[in-house]
Amino acid sequence: MQYKLGIIGAGKIGEAILAGSLSKGLLTPSDVILSVRTEQHRKNLEDKYNVTAVLRNREVARQSEIILIAVKPRTIFEVLQEIADVISDESVVVSTVAGVTLDSMQTKLARKVSLIRTMPNLGVLVGEGMTALAPARFTEESKIQIVKQLFESVGRALVLDEQYMDAVTGLSGSGPAYVYLIIEALTDGGVKMGLPREVSIELAAQTVLGAAKTVLVTGEHPAKLKDQVTTPAGSTIDGLMELEDGGLRVTLIKAVVKATERANKLLQK
Numbered sequence: 001m002q003y004k005l006g007i008i009g010a011g012k013i014g015e016a017i018l019a020g021s022l023s024k025g026l027l028t029p030s031d032v033i034l035s036v037r038t039e040q041h042r043k044n045l046e047d048k049y050n051v052t053a054v055l056r057n058r059e060v061a062r063q064s065e066i067i068l069i070a071v072k073p074r075t076i077f078e079v080l081q082e083i084a085d086v087i088s089d090e091s092v093v094v095s096t097v098a099g100v101t102l103d104s105m106q107t108k109l110a111r112k113v114s115l116i117r118t119m120p121n122l123g124v125l126v127g128e129g130m131t132a133l134a135p136a137r138f139t140e141e142s143k144i145q146i147v148k149q150l151f152e153s154v155g156r157a158l159v160l161d162e163q164y165m166d167a168v169t170g171l172s173g174s175g176p177a178y179v180y181l182i183i184e185a186l187t188d189g190g191v192k193m194g195l196p197r198e199v200s201i202e203l204a205a206q207t208v209l210g211a212a213k214t215v216l217v218t219g220e221h222p223a224k225l226k227d228q229v230t231t232p233a234g235s236t237i238d239g240l241m242e243l244e245d246g247g248l249r250v251t252l253i254k255a256v257v258k259a260t261e262r263a264n265k266l267l268q269k
């Protein structure tokens with residue numbers, strides 16, 4: 001189905017979705033209109049992607065069937081208020097903004113509009129994002145599927161009830177940062193044992209990528225895969241013992257718990 005995609009706020013997330021949907025052939029440049037705040041950024045995006053880029057959010061909202069809002073949390077309510085009266089009844093408003101509920105968006109729009117709250121992650125920059133979509137109750141299934149397909153152009157996407165969005169934020173939303181820390185630490189381990197840093201970082205990053213892919217492709221429980229690489233009296237079990245001793249497992253669980261709790265209060269200072 002052909003539709004017009006409007007992106008309000010084409011920063012890291014908005015631009016990644018634009019780039020992904022164009023490179024996968026899901027959309028062509030004439031299917032997209034976007035808005036940003038500064039003239040220099042507007043011109044850069046227009047030159048880079050050959051799309052219509054403007055500084056007027058109302059124009060984007062007026063022309064689009066899918067209105068993707070990817071501005072910072074402090075700005076979303078101002079944007080919703082600005083565009084509320086020009087959104088067509090057939091359009092769907094999609095937010096990537098962390099911590100902003102469907103109810104609060106609906107209240108700001110002051111009318112019934114199809115809405116989908118999403119939580120992507122930084123993997124969208126390289127086509128390996130993980131996005132959860134929480135639609136408002138009355139949003140049509142056909143619209144949900146179109147938006148899901150849009151996010152699938154930059155990775156995986158799944159539809160969940162909104163009650164899970166804080167936990168999604170604490171796990172996959174914040175997750176890339178946890179994994180960067182793990183990659184950095186593994187790299188330092190390699191350096192400590194004499195590997196050149198560039199070699200060590202490649203070994204660490206590709207190992208994380210391969211391990212993640214094995215879980216997704218085989219569908220096996222991670223514990224079973226771990227057992228497969230752990231030879232009796234081998235070196236891996238010694239490494240695992242150190243990780244257990246250092247509390248890696250409980251530390252990661254607690255990281256997700258804390259980030260989830262914070263996600264619930266993001267709009268509070």
Ligand SMILES: NC(=O)c1ccc[n+]([C@@H]2O[C@H](COP(=O)([O-])OP(=O)(O)OC[C@H]3O[C@@H](n4cnc5c(N)ncnc54)[C@H](OP(=O)(O)O)[C@@H]3O)[C@@H](O)[C@H]2O)c1
Nearest residue numbers: 009010011012013036037038041070071072073097098120
């Ligand atoms: N980054 C992540 O990993 C991540 C993950 C999940 C969810 N999110 C959510 O996604 C949203 C966007 O994050 P981001 O990292 O992409 O932010 P970002 O890189 O700072 O991009 C924000 C964009 O919004 C534009 N903007 C600011 N005010 C505007 C306005 N009034 N009207 C139109 N455009 C406006 C900015 O334009 P100028 O450049 O011209 O100022 C910029 O292009 C956030 O709400 C965040 O919570 C981010």
